[in-house]
Amino acid sequence: MAKYIYGVDLGGTTVKMGLFTVEGELLSKWEIPTRKEASGVNILPDIADSIRDNMKSHDITEADVEGIGIGVPGPVDNSGVIHGAANLGWGEFSVKETMERALNIRTVVGNDANVAALGEMWAGGAQGYSNVVMVTLGTGVGGGVIVDGKIVNGATGAGGEIGHLHVNDDEEDVCGCGNKGCLEQYSSATGCVRIAKKKLAELNQPSSLRDKDIAAKDIFDAMKLGDGIAIEVGKVYGEYLGRGLAMVSAVVNPEVFCIGGGVAKAGQIVIDYLKPSYDKYAFRGCRDVAFTLATLGNDAGIYGSAKLVIG
């Protein structure tokens, strides 16, 4: 095995990159902008140039590099073909082949949410486990399912799309996906704000959340201070997330749920509010699961894509 791995986390705004040893030590990290114009034709060449520059400045040869891992924001199959990434203007093509042609270094490609899960398993909040479900509570609710150390991509790259679990029959608002009652309508950052606005309108009680632009962080901060409205939002957040994760358990029965994303920055409270609902709905054989918080933050993607390379 060679000495180094490059881990790349391709996002809609920036590309995060890291140089790792094959043992998993992050030696340096940097970012470049994601140039989405012209259907994103420059994105991969920009990444290749940046890696080439890094190799030159560290005197790293092709033979020193075990491989390049890339996490991309869209469904990817096992052969490294992306099936469209609306966010980048990309259609369907082989990211793997394009990168390998550009740099002559073996490249492994994964979906960004799944890759972040792998990162947390390798070096973060799910370290020591090999059956992991990573739950990313951000603008939406993302998921990454790992079984026996391997990512479950699924037939069409939709493995771990747990934000679209149906958890509420009575919802009238439509989710971004077109369905109604999806988990991410309640437990994402956007979902928490939506529920808070409803509760503020419905309930006639004072709250620090009134009369201002609120973000998910404000709601969890208020919850910690005992704000009644915020606690009501927390109950809804937790009821549906616990229920959704109970369903995930009945399918893949993980050892650990690792909770990350912006909402999870609120800390242990994000677990405390979902746990009673999980315990209520989970099949009894699945109740002993661990809940942990992600620890790698924005670096989960570069760690996970590096881990993709060594399998």
Next chain:
Amino acid sequence: MAKYIYGVDLGGTTVKMGLFTVEGELLSKWEIPTRKEASGVNILPDIADSIRDNMKSHDITEADVEGIGIGVPGPVDNSGVIHGAANLGWGEFSVKETMERALNIRTVVGNDANVAALGEMWAGGAQGYSNVVMVTLGTGVGGGVIVDGKIVNGATGAGGEIGHLHVNDDEEDVCGCGNKGCLEQYSSATGCVRIAKKKLAELNQPSSLRDKDIAAKDIFDAMKLGDGIAIEVGKVYGEYLGRGLAMVSAVVNPEVFCIGGGVAKAGQIVIDYLKPSYDKYAFRGCRDVAFTLATLGNDAGIYGSAKLVIG
């Protein structure tokens, strides 16, 4: 690789056994009773004796046997330890070690529902696929999840326990597992009969299902003949099963759902009634999944346990 494999399907009443070539041809099959008395201490010795007799009568030596696969009715971990099988009077012990000590032949152990899934993938209704969810509609609703050709056992052997997905908030009856609103309360054979009894009591209309002891088969037969009550039962069966499978899709995104078990003997109608609900609740990236019927019937277990051996 040696020439032969023994596949064993250990059930609560009988043990089914098959002698296979390593290419998957079933050469002969037979059954012995499952002796559950005395905490089931005789079950594995009986199986070992029966295999020894079969080897003798076919002039098969230890060296001719690639291995023995056994599907058992309880949660099994990757090391071949069963974590209790109430149905057999068994506690926790290594089925693998016990069999290997008795016969000196490599033994691989799996959960019966998961093993049946593997059998259908190898030689039955899911042949040609490697990402499969097997749905067994029998007394309960069982499931077997296969990702990239490998069974997902889960951390505590509860992978694929899809009968206990929570699909209905308004249920008042309690499921065998202690929860309320589990999939198997609607879509198992028992569940269909339960719903039929409710509909017969609620709806004042003639039905061929009235005033007799009904089984799931009667309900599906009546559905095919246009019986109004039976069709109402079919709608409930299909609504919840389609919804449950949509959730499974959002987690593991299979290529195919293969439907088996006693209820599935009714044929294509079991798929026709669940498909509209699946399409309604499934995440759009998961809608192109195939639905097939299992074809191996009671032989799925011996095929799957034989397949366990060759991995």
